[in-house]
Amino acid sequence: MPDQSFPAYRRLLTSSEFDTVFKDNHVRVSSPEFLVLAALTNLPASRLGMVIGKKNTNQANDRNKIKRAIRETFRKNFPHQPSVDVVIVSRKAVDPEFPTKLNTILDEIWSKLSRKISTKVDNG
RNA sequence: CGAGCUAACUAGGCAAUCGCUGCUGUACAUUUUCGGAUGUUACGGGAGAGGAAAGUCCGGGCUCCAUAGGGAAAGGUGCCAGGUAACUCCUGGGGGGCGUAAGCCUACGGAAAGUGCAGCAGAAAAUAUACCGCCUACUUCGGUAGGUAAGGGUGAAAAGGUGCGGUAAGAGCGCACCGCGUGGACGGUAACGUGCAUGGCAGUGUAAACCCCACCGGGAGCAAGACCAAAUAGGAAUCCUUGGGUGCGUCCCGCACUGGAUUCGGGUAGGUCGCUUGAGGUUAUUGGUGACGAUAGCCCUAGAUGAAUGAUUGUCCACGACAGAACCCGGCUUAUCGGUUGGCUCAAAUA
Secondary structure, three states, rough: OOOOOOHHOOOOOOOHHHHHHOOOOHHHHHHEOOOEEEEEOOOOEEEEEEEEOOOOOOHHHHHHHHHHHHHHHHHHHHOOOEEEEEEEEEOOOOOOOHHHHHHHHHHHHHEEEEEEEHHHOOOO
């Protein structure tokens, strides 16, 4: 069983940290619901940052639902190593009304991302 | 029991596991001016969204800026009295409207200061005027002249309304009641009400159109603002050095370049505070019709900042709506699946 806790050192905290991921990302995964950018780091654990725009999700309540789903699936399933900084951006097709569907989408995205990262690491 | 009005309350429950953010206890580590402080640490304990947290529409606290005093403008408010920190809010009362009623709605100052606007219809929308009609006189029997504003027609609205008298037909021409104006009386703090006298009667509506009157009225907002502070630019002071330092060079000479240290100041990234004890809740007594106030006791109930308050599973039921704090309060408005309780009205039934 992996460590499922999610303290502050596993999150992106400042806007400069977000900017580096947007600038120097090595791996991308995209779907109609989300866009994921990842940058390799030398930290002890992978870190997550979320961008849930008001443009696509109008109500604060719905934004909270999306964030919670992302956070839960990330902390439960995403590996610490190889460590990466991840930024996930929500898109228009995201629908917080069906939480189980949202969770399966996110699980697929995370497994796809970790596969891509491991091939990237193997190739150097 | 049915239909309805109204005032409140509530906002899925329980269990297990995995998480998040403050607070707190112990241990540990670091640091120390030995008071303590700090923490990517460990293990405990306890707390963790709303009735609207929303819209940001009003009002206030708080903060900074501006400001001698006064006036004006923009803007706002608009029956009266009270409540309040304050209000466009609330309470009580008055007028008007709706409803059988409980009750609900009401932007409810001024159109006898001025300006603007009012489509169509209609003869005419206010300086007046007369299409049909009614009446009188004349008549060549087609009408003509005059009187009239009752009736018809148009319109949201036609110079008070209804009835009786009156008249050639009519008309406040006269009278009664209602409405309106004026005067004084009584009741009420007042808005206003009641009744009396008097005038035959001013004149359409619109002031969430301009306007007039009365009252209120500086601006920006917690990304307010205060503090700490790597970096970096250009500075200030003090001390040291002008026989110095740095570079080239093995060294000298020589050539090129130009200070150094400390402190202050500055303020970016970042951090800390502001940040939750408050016009606070709650209980009792008490003043008040009430909003609300007074006194005493008790309680402390989110404080995040890339932004927590959740996820999964099981189970029960009425199968869970609208929706997420962001400096804090008081309101208003809007959204909302349901459930519970109190009071009242109408109808029916029983007695």
